[in-house]
Amino acid sequence: MSDGQKYLVTGGAGYVGSVVAAHLLAAGHRVTVLDDLSTGHRVSVPEGAEFIEGRIQDVARWLDSSYDGVLHFAASSQVGESVAHPEKYWSNNVGGSMALLAAMRDAGVRTLVFSSTAATYGEPATSPITEDTATAPTNPYGASKLAVDHMISSECTAHGLAAVSLRYFNVAGAHGSYGERHDPETHLIPLVLQVAQGKREAISVFGDDYPTPDGTCVRDYIHVADLAEAHLLALTAATGGEHLICNLGNGNGFSVREVIETVRKVTGHPVPEVTAPRRGGDPAVLVASAERAKDRLGWQPTRADLAGIVADAWEFVRQGE
Ligand code: UDP
Numbered sequence: 499m500s501d502g503q504k505y506l507v508t509g510g511a512g513y514v515g516s517v518v519a520a521h522l523l524a525a526g527h528r529v530t531v532l533d534d535l536s537t538g539h540r541v542s543v544p545e546g547a548e549f550i551e552g553r554i555q556d557v558a559r560w561l562d563s564s565y566d567g568v569l570h571f572a573a574s575s576q577v578g579e580s581v582a583h584p585e586k587y588w589s590n591n592v593g594g595s596m597a598l599l600a601a602m603r604d605a606g607v608r609t610l611v612f613s614s615t616a617a618t619y620g621e622p623a624t625s626p627i628t629e630d631t632a633t634a635p636t637n638p639y640g641a642s643k644l645a646v647d648h649m650i651s652s653e654c655t656a657h658g659l660a661a662v663s664l665r666y667f668n669v670a671g672a673h674g675s676y677g678e679r680h681d682p683e684t685h686l687i688p689l690v691l692q693v694a695q696g697k698r699e700a701i702s703v704f705g706d707d708y709p710t711p712d713g714t715c716v717r718d719y720i721h722v723a724d725l726a727e728a729h730l731l732a733l734t735a736a737t738g739g740e741h742l743i744c745n746l747g748n749g750n751g752f753s754v755r756e757v758i759e760t761v762r763k764v765t766g767h768p769v770p771e772v773t774a775p776r777r778g779g780d781p782a783v784l785v786a787s788a789e790r791a792k793d794r795l796g797w798q799p800t801r802a803d804l805a806g807i808v809a810d811a812w813e814f815v816r817q818g819e
Contacts, residue, residue, distance in 0.1 A: 504528040504564055505733075506607075508554050508598065509571030510547065511538025513680070514613060514666070514722060517673045518569055520544040521726040530565075532557060533572065542676060554594035558601035567609030567733055570598060573643070576684065577617065577779065580639035591642035592649075599653050610650065611732045614663040616745070616784055618644040625751075626718075626787040629665070629743050636779050651741040660736035662795075667718040667747035667786045669725055671807040672814030676722075679818075687719070687808060690758055691815050694767040701769060703754050705776030714754035716783040718747035721801035721810070731795040742794060747786025748802040757804070764808045 505522055509515040510531030515538070522529050529547040532554065543549045550560055554572040561568070573591045574580070580587045595612075602610065617640030618633045635641040653659045670687045672678065678688050692698040706713040728746050735742065752760075755771075762769050791797040801807060 502526050502528060503566040503733075504530075506530050506532060506561060506565050506568045507547070507571065508532045508557065508568065509538065509573060509613070511535060511540060511542045512571055513678045514669060514725060515569070515571035516542040516544060516676045517722045518571070518726045518729045519547050520673060520676055521723075521730055523547060525730060530560070532560060537574075537680070539679060544676070554590070555597045557598050558604065561601045561605045561607060563606050565605070565607045567611070567736075568598065568602060568607060569611045569729060570595065571613045573613065575639065577637050577639045578684070580637050580642070584638035587638045587642040592645050595646040595649060599649060599659075602659070603657060608658065608660055608738065609733060609736050610659060610661040611729050611736070612646065612650060612661065612663045614647055614665045614743070615640060615643050616665055616667045616747070616786065618647065618665060621781040625783050626749060626785045627745060628787045629745055629790055647743065654739055654741040658738045660738045660740065662732035662736050662742045662744065664728055664732060665743065665745045666725060667720055667745070667784060669722050670719045671721040671723065671801065671810040673723045673726065673810070675814070675817065677811060677814030686754060686757055687761070687811055688815070690761040690769060691765070691812055693769045694761055694765040694812070695815065695819070699770065700772045701758060702774035703758070703771050704774050704780060706773050708782040710753055710782055712753050712755050715780055716751035716753050716785065718749065718751055718785045719757070719804060719807055720747050720799065721807045724799035724801050728791055728795055728797045731797055735795050744791040744795060745786040745788050746791055747788050748799055749786060749788060750802060751783060751785040752804055757808075760804050760808050764805055765812055
């Protein structure tokens with residue numbers, strides 16, 4: 499067992515938050531999950547974590563000086579919804595994070611790991627994407643996360659916060675009984691698995707005329723457990739007065755058609771596909787350079803194999819059958 503720190507995990511009933519909470523507990527830390535269950539699930543909160551059902555905007559009610567740090571996942575995270583209802587994203591993501599930073603300042607909690615996103619970069623012309631790539635989000639979701647990153651930077655400079663923002667590429671896979679259950683589901687791998695399960699007739703391929711080898715979009719899929727490990731390393735790497743920003747991805751791009759083919763191989767089920775029009779705002783290629791995470795956090799992903807990522811997600815969805 500380690501020295502057992504005490505951490506608040508906001509949004510710890512969601513996909514990534516629950517996997518990180520489970521990793522913190524396994525490492526011997528104490529964990530309190532704060533989640534309003536608007537998109538999270540009570541059953542996803544790991545056993546052994548204290549659970550508070552409450553809004554991030556009210557975090558000051560519960561945060562006190564007994565905490566060694568905060569891991570902040572509580573946010574709205576659907577791109578399409580953010581275009582239709584931007585006010586929700588400013589309120590939950592920016593407003594919620596403002597409330598959190600104020601509560602941390604008041605309580606004297608000075609370590610933060612923030613769940614940021616590749617959506618802060620928008621549609622960069624160069625690949626792979628480094629942290630020096632210009633940020634130019636193309637939707638309110640990415641803009642709200644970028645605004646929080648700016649807020650955190652200034653908090654570090656002005657008030658000595660120790661913070662790490664982790665910019666995720668395409669998170670996938672599962673960690674035992676913790677996996678992805680969005681409603682509505684919009685992500686490629688869970689949708690293709692629903693087709694393999696017979697719950698959906700076919701997978702729509704959103705555009706096959708992109709400037710990529712097979713014409714479909716290329717993404718960098720990262721296993722949620724590799725991602726979780728980076729959060730624990732970030733807690734150790736966080737330094738007072740510095741805002742460290744790190745991309746998290748494997749640096750390997752897979753096309754939509756390669757993902758579908760991998761699901762066929764892993765599941766042994768047929769997966770009919772239909773070509774559909776492009777989805778608005780989808781860049782052709784998004785691949786990370788995660789050199790900084792390796793260098794500064796000592797992070798080394800060990801589950802980069804796409805078939806392994808899909809196999810873990812497949813095992814998770816079959817538990818729910
Ligand atoms: N995609 C697709 N059909 C679907 C869902 C997604 O072709 O039913 C494509 C989508 O256009 C993108 C890739 O799969 O190129 C990954 O999409 P996802 O929503 O999983 O993640 P994103 O890259 O948008 O964060």
